[in-house]
Amino acid sequence: MSEQQAHAAQEHHIVSPRVYVVIFLALLLGTTLTVVASYIEMGIFNPIIAIAIACAKAILVVLFFMHVKYSTKLTKLTVGAGIFTFITLISMTLADYISRAWGRW
């Protein structure tokens, strides 16, 4: 292996199948939990728990399946900035809808 290739191999982190299997099992567990939770009467907490589990699953996928945990700072910053912008836009839209036109829909 040439020096350059050795360097490249060092830079490019290969995530092991073991990690993938663990994350896969965690995702299956999350799916089971969210289905089971939907059958339990929890009032306002039903949607909250469902969305919390969905977020946890999404974070696992992003960090491990999508390799963000092992990526460059640039990628991490890009993903973080994207999520931040997304949340900001949703909050501002909801703030607008919540604070006006009550009962006019």
Next chain:
Amino acid sequence: MSDSTAIAHGAPEAAHDEHPAYLRHHFNSVEQQADTANFAMWLFLLTEVMFFGGLFTAYLIYRNWYYPAFVAGSHQLNIFWGSLNTLLLITSSFTMAMGVWCAETRRKSGLVLCLVLTFILGLGFLGIKTIEYSEKIEKHHVPGFHFSVQSFVNPASDKEATAAGDKPLPLDIARRTEVYFSLYFAMTGMHALHMIIGIAILGFMIFRARAGDYTTGHVTFVENFGLYWHFVDIIWIFLFPLLYLISRHQ
């Protein structure tokens, strides 16, 4: 220039010493090239997040406005099919991740197997979606001229509504279920479109992988396609609870 010698010789040996053949000349190194492709793919995915984000926000607002209609509409969805589809999609994400690993470790037959499995699981997802859609078509729950509020003004006439213990809705509220189904079809339809595009690209990749294209150390294409596929999975991870699960009890 070192670059031109590599091209002039063209022999694998020269390329091996100078730089791999897949390193484009406007990049300094393989890492820089890989990082650039990764960055660009993430930028594309962020535009996708914003695109689906608009649909999710619309769903959130309309659900708050027309809450009883959204609850009744959601009772029409089948949790069994939804859960099975979630299972298929998560498994396909796993096989895709394993495919990326196979490409990175230069396992050609492993890569082909993973891509074929991902392809089949993706088709299975679409097959189940077809079953669900045809049920909606039969019951006239597709928004438009033929939309019927029968299941909502007279829940006793409807198997799913009876099972969920729905109370009859007044006509004006029952009409709002059309908004629920519009969003249901817009969101799952857009998601399905992304699946179809993904499956088409997978079909192309299976042929190239069999020719040994991705197991030469140049894994960017497989890796970036993996990002796309996992992104589509994440969208479903949110669609499933929002559309199928959270209104079970009201």
